[in-house]
Amino acid sequence: MAELKPWLPLLFPLLILELGLLIFALRDLRLRERTRGSKWMWAIIILFVSLLGPVLYLTLGREE
Amino acid sequence: MSFQVALRKELLEQWRTTRLLIVVVVFLALGLSSPLLARLTPELMKLVPGGEAFVPLIPAPTAADAVAQYVKNLSQFGVVLALLMAMGALALEKDKGTLALIVVKPMPRGAIVAAKFAALATSFAIATALAAAAGYYYTWVLFGSVEVAGWALLNVLLWLFFLVYTAVTLLASAITRSQVAAGGLGFAAVVTLSVAGSLPRVGEYFPGQLLVWGATRMTGSEVRSWPALVVSVAIVLGSLVLASVALQHQEL
Numbered sequence: 507m508a509e510l511k512p513w514l515p516l517l518f519p520l521l522i523l524e525l526g527l528l529i530f531a532l533r534d535l536r537l538r539e540r541t542r543g544s545k546w547m548w549a550i551i552i553l554f555v556s557l558l559g560p561v562l563y564l565t566l567g568r569e570e
Numbered sequence: 571m572s573f574q575v576a577l578r579k580e581l582l583e584q585w586r587t588t589r590l591l592i593v594v595v596v597f598l599a600l601g602l603s604s605p606l607l608a609r610l611t612p613e614l615m616k617l618v619p620g621g622e623a624f625v626p627l628i629p630a631p632t633a634a635d636a637v638a639q640y641v642k643n644l645s646q647f648g649v650v651l652a653l654l655m656a657m658g659a660l661a662l663e664k665d666k667g668t669l670a671l672i673v674v675k676p677m678p679r680g681a682i683v684a685a686k687f688a689a690l691a692t693s694f695a696i697a698t699a700l701a702a703a704a705g706y707y708y709t710w711v712l713f714g715s716v717e718v719a720g721w722a723l724l725n726v727l728l729w730l731f732f733l734v735y736t737a738v739t740l741l742a743s744a745i746t747r748s749q750v751a752a753g754g755l756g757f758a759a760v761v762t763l764s765v766a767g768s769l770p771r772v773g774e775y776f777p778g779q780l781l782v783w784g785a786t787r788m789t790g791s792e793v794r795s796w797p798a799l800v801v802s803v804a805i806v807l808g809s810l811v812l813a814s815v816a817l818q819h820q821e822l
Contacts, residue, residue: 509613509616509617510610510613510617513606513609513610513613516602516606516708516711516712517606519602520599520602520603520606523595523598523599523602524599526595527592527595527596527599530588557596557599557647558647558650560592561592561596561650561651561654562654564588564589564592565589565592565654565655565658566654566749570587
């Protein structure tokens with residue numbers, strides 16, 4: 507991991523963006539009354555499908 | 571006038587449903603990660619068990635690798651986002667019955683289609699511009715200067731590439747009443763255009779060639795593809811006209 511240490515200042519904004527999207531999607535999922543499909547399924551997709559998981563939930567999973 | 575009203579409604583919807591934010595965040599992340607991934611590939615290989623043996627075989631990363639990574643990532647995610655954003659645009663509103671309420675205002679159906687497309691195009695324009703700025707900065711930091719005009723052209727061509735798939739999926743959304751069916755039809759169109767674009771000779775007339783144009787401009791061996799540009803614009807306009815016609819003939 508020492509090889510990546512000098513690059514941390516450049517990696518940091520990227521981590522913030524990805525983590526921010528993930529937290530935003532999880533928060534939306536927690537607060538939303540109804541979703542298309544089970545909430546557990548969406549939680550797993552958001553957590554384990556990097557970048558695309560939150561996007562899939564936010565575009566397809568929310569019952570507007 | 572009715573177009574402006576419809577466009578305002580659509581832009582507001584893009585904002586309130588956080589769809590604009592989603593595209594912007596994903597594109598920004600791709601703009602930042604692509605040059606990083608190109609630069610850090612040798613370091614990442616060292617982290618893989620047994621990967622150190624392959625490190626000497628990997629050529630030193632260059633700005634061209636960053637550009638190639640940027641084009642690959644943005645084009646793939648951009649097409650997926652075009653599908654996801656446009657598939658429900660009309661089908662979902664027909665299904666819920668909200669489109670019928672808008673039409674009785676009265677609002678010409680062509681204006682509704684045009685406004686939905688313009689709003690999506692605006693979202694993609696903002697997201698692509700931010701990804702371009704992020705990608706340019708990181709490529710400059712990691713590899714040195716990049717030609718600004720070439721970078722701008724590459725991103726305009728990428729934006730047009732996304733608009734082709736947005737318009738085609740919007741047409742699918744106008745034809746069907748189900749968001750899933752629209753997504754399926756849109757995906758079929760993506761596959762068809764990709765397969766046709768990979769065929770020898772015929773391929774140079776398809777939107778995929780826009781990416782080749784942009785990428786080759788950045789490597790100094792520009793392959794201009796005016797036929798692909800004309801065909802792409804024709805696909806966009808044709809899809810929008812057909813979507814309007816399809817909507818005219820439907821009982822909402």
